[in-house]
Amino acid sequence: MSRKKAFLFIVLLGLVSLFADVTYEGARSIIGPFMKTLGASAAALGFAVGLGELTGYAFRLISGILSDKTRKYWLFTILGYAINLFAVPALALAGNWQTALVLIIAERFGKALRTPARDVLLSFASEEVGMGKGFGIHEALDQIGAILGPLALTFALAFGKSYRFCFFILLIPALVAMVLLLTARITFPAPQEMKKRKDNPVDRNLGKTYWFYLAIVSMVAFAFVDFPIIAYHMKSFEVTKDFFAPATYSLAMAVDAVAALVFGHLFDKKGFVALAYALLLSSFFPLLSFSNSFPLIFAGVILWGIGMGAQESIMRAVVAKIVPAEKRGFAYGMFFTVYGVFWFSGSWIMGTLYDINRFYLILFSFVIQFAAALLLLRMKRYEW
DSSP: OOHHHHHHHHHHHHHHHHHHHHHHHHHHHHHHHHHHHTTOOHHHHHHHHHHHHHHHHHHHHHHHHHHHHHOOHHHHHHHHHHHHHHTTGGGGGOOSHHHHHHHHHHHHHHHHHHHHHHHHHHHHHHHHHOHHHHHHHHHHHHHHHHHHHHHHHHHHHHTTOOHHHHHHHTHHHHHHHHHHHHHHHHHOSOGGGGOSSOOOOOOOOOOHHHHHHHHHHHHHHHHOOOHHHHHHHHHHTTOSOTTHHHHHHHHHHHHHHHHHHHHHHHHHHHTHHHHHHHHHHHTTHHHHHTSSOHHHHHHHHHHHHHHHHHHHTHHHHHHHHHSOGGGHHHHHHHHHHHHHHHHHHHHHHHHHHHHHOHHHHHHHHHHHHHHHHHHHHTTTTOOO
16 A cells, blocks of 8 residues: 555544544533533542543453454444444433433443554554654544534533533534545555554564553553543633633644644654653643633643643554554553553542542642653663
8 A cells, every 4th residue: 555545544534533523522621511510529520531431441452352353443443433423412412410421431432442443544554654643643633623623612602502502513523524434434445455564363462561651651541630620620710701611622632733743753753752751741730720820720731732642642653663563453452441440540539639629639640640751761762
């Protein structure tokens, strides 16, 4: 498969992610305040979003193994996107926070079903153009959608529309994403033909480097505060008007997109050190994001966006670099499952800490993230 076709495939998958992110990142930007209107506490919110992430990540091990075994990467990708996307507009019908929780879990389950298979497809094409570049381009397009979704809801809320109306109109980008995905399936029925390396018999031994890396990733997931808790803080302290929450999230996604491209390029040249520096920088966001000053919260969200950009692009690209193609479904499944377990437990703990005293949350988040970044620097001498 030519480099040009590989690049086209990456862009097409990126466009699918763009419209998918308009859908579920738009919802993510308002789920915190919406849950508060339904009577949820910060601990309940932390539990809800954490359990959603746990579901979304834990099932990826199973879907990753199954996609490796069956090689039906497109089947898992398409079915997962369908569940992932259409759960979002259904939130418009949620009458209480428990119902909203079920839909949050359904949305994350769909993402779990499709992500390992989708990332394997993406890794095939990225071998041709460069892992950091391929995943970076995909993440940048992905984050354009993550900017547009919250921004659209910002205007809807500013003009007096309800949270339920916002969830309902997200059906439109969900449908567009599915059309683009089916187009990609028809145009590129066998993306595995793009990969350079030949398959070998599958061996589940992923090596010490992978497991050490996974331990560091787990620390980051454990201590990285999810945006709904930041938005909940903004609502609780009334630091600004409601429509600024999705607007602030749009800013974070813009930073995420730029960070993905910049650090993706650096990753292809410098390796692990690029990810380490991104995580070191972003580890300072809780010191700012939980203040009583909107300008400081704004600055903290910029650092939060850098961290997300690194996690959503080169953190995944590392797996493709250190694991051969025939093991990647399993490797991504294990990666996301462990990540999700620690994200869930961390979110629940941090939501509880916030209810007790937000300064406990700040200390917890900063110290663990900073330590993880320092540990990652130990891997900088690893040679591809």
